[in-house]
Amino acid sequence: MSHSTNSDATRRAGAVLTVDLAAIAANWRGLRDAGRAAGRPVECAAVLKADAYGTGATIVGPRLAAEGCRQFFVAHIDEGIALRAVLPDHPIYVLNGLLAGTEPDFVEHGLTPVLNHLGQLNAWRAAAQRYNRALDAVIHIDTGMHRLGFGPEEEQVLINERGRLRGLRLALLMSHLVVSEEPGNPINSEQLSRFRTFVRAMPGAPASLANSSGIFLGPDYHFDLLRPGAALYGINPLPGQPNPMLPTVRLDVRILQTRVIDALQTVGYGAAWRSARPSRVATIALGYADGYFRNLINRTHVHVAGHRVPVIGRISMDLVTIDVTDLPESICQPGATVEVLGENMTADDLADHAHTNAYEIMTALGRRYARLYTDDRMEGP
Numbered sequence: 001m002s003h004s005t006n007s008d009a010t011r012r013a014g015a016v017l018t019v020d021l022a023a024i025a026a027n028w029r030g031l032r033d034a035g036r037a038a039g040r041p042v043e044c045a046a047v048l049k050a051d052a053y054g055t056g057a058t059i060v061g062p063r064l065a066a067e068g069c070r071q072f073f074v075a076h077i078d079e080g081i082a083l084r085a086v087l088p089d090h091p092i093y094v095l096n097g098l099l100a101g102t103e104p105d106f107v108e109h110g111l112t113p114v115l116n117h118l119g120q121l122n123a124w125r126a127a128a129q130r131y132n133r134a135l136d137a138v139i140h141i142d143t144g145m146h147r148l149g150f151g152p153e154e155e156q157v158l159i160n161e162r163g164r165l166r167g168l169r170l171a172l173l174m175s176h177l178v179v180s181e182e183p184g185n186p187i188n189s190e191q192l193s194r195f196r197t198f199v200r201a202m203p204g205a206p207a208s209l210a211n212s213s214g215i216f217l218g219p220d221y222h223f224d225l226l227r228p229g230a231a232l233y234g235i236n237p238l239p240g241q242p243n244p245m246l247p248t249v250r251l252d253v254r255i256l257q258t259r260v261i262d263a264l265q266t267v268g269y270g271a272a273w274r275s276a277r278p279s280r281v282a283t284i285a286l287g288y289a290d291g292y293f294r295n296l297i298n299r300t301h302v303h304v305a306g307h308r309v310p311v312i313g314r315i316s317m318d319l320v321t322i323d324v325t326d327l328p329e330s331i332c333q334p335g336a337t338v339e340v341l342g343e344n345m346t347a348d349d350l351a352d353h354a355h356t357n358a359y360e361i362m363t364a365l366g367r368r369y370a371r372l373y374t375d376d377r378m379e380g381p
């Protein structure tokens with residue numbers, strides 16, 4: 001059984017992004033089971049920052065909660081506030097930390113700041129005193145990323161002066177891996193050993209180190225809580241190897257118009273493509289304003305009814321042109337759909353063409369697409 005949240009918007013739309021919630025849920029279960037494989041009770045959270053990597057955090061969050069996911073991460077406090085409206089009871093951790101003056105907002109919305117330095121810890125403890133209640137806190141230590149988190153000296157202060165945590169409930173100790181997608185890189189084991197030392201010095205609190213690729217580094221990296229983002233959404237956590245995750249998005253874009261041009265005619269801005277022969281050009285409802293990057297010029301293709309079709313000419317803000325000369329006219333009429341992302345072109349594939357990673361492709365997914373959510377949740381016997 002398949003249900004979808006259909007709307008007039010999808011009927012009218014030039015482009016439809018379909019998000020497969022069942023696939024996201026299956027990916028989450030697979031990662032959770034990887035965490036349990038060593039026989040320890042490892043939990044699996046979900047990272048929903050950047051609108052769940054472009055897929056829609058307020059829809060994906062509750063779906064994963066229904067699947068059994070109990071803890072969620074976002075980057076910005078406002079992402080947490082939006083998520084709180086649909087997840088009234090689950091811990092929501094805000095990775096970017098506690099900006100001065102936002103303590104009342106965290107308290108009001110029941111959000112937990114990831115404390116990234118002593119100053120934030122002090123401010124949060126002061127808030128706990130003001131509100132006269134134990135507030136949850138996450139401590140993030142920097143084991144090598146050198147962006148956010150307690151540095152080595154602050155870490156020692158915390159270990160030596162546990163009283164600094166008085167009034168707070170330590171929900172989690174965490175750190176973040178630098179090169180988890182490179183299993184052979186020694187930075188992984190260096191970070192692991194630093195994190196282990198810290199966790200041992202702070203007994204009693206659960207710990208978390210592994211992002212998506214980190215989960216595949218093995219049980220040593222799992223601690224108590226897994227923190228996948230990318231792999232939930234189908235991005236390959238094992239670059240260079242077959243993708244163990246299910247794809248979760250497809251992007252279908254309508255042909256707006258087709259035209260026949262003579263040989264030696266140019267198409268699009270800058271006259272950047274010239275026909276070598278009489279050609280049929282189709283223009284589709286997609287552009288760089290939708291996250292289809294300009295640097296994809298002359299480097300990628302789309303699919304029409306399973307046929308591979310080159311993208312030609314410059315990517316415009318709202319339009320992309322494709323060369324359908326070799327296709328039967330009947331399948332590339334205005335209104336026909338073109339597969340931009342799907343089984344023939346994953347976000348990882350498109351990322352290769354755009355010389356970026358699938359994270360950027362996914363988080364750039366256009367806000368103008370009509371969105372369709374499918375879910376073939378089979379509560380089988």
Ligand SMILES: *Cc1c(COP(=O)(O)O)cnc(C)c1O
Nearest residue numbers: 047176211212227228229230231
């Ligand atoms: C984004 C993020 C994650 C998730 O990383 P993926 O590689 O997408 O799985 C986990 N932890 C932190 C701190 C992050 O910023």
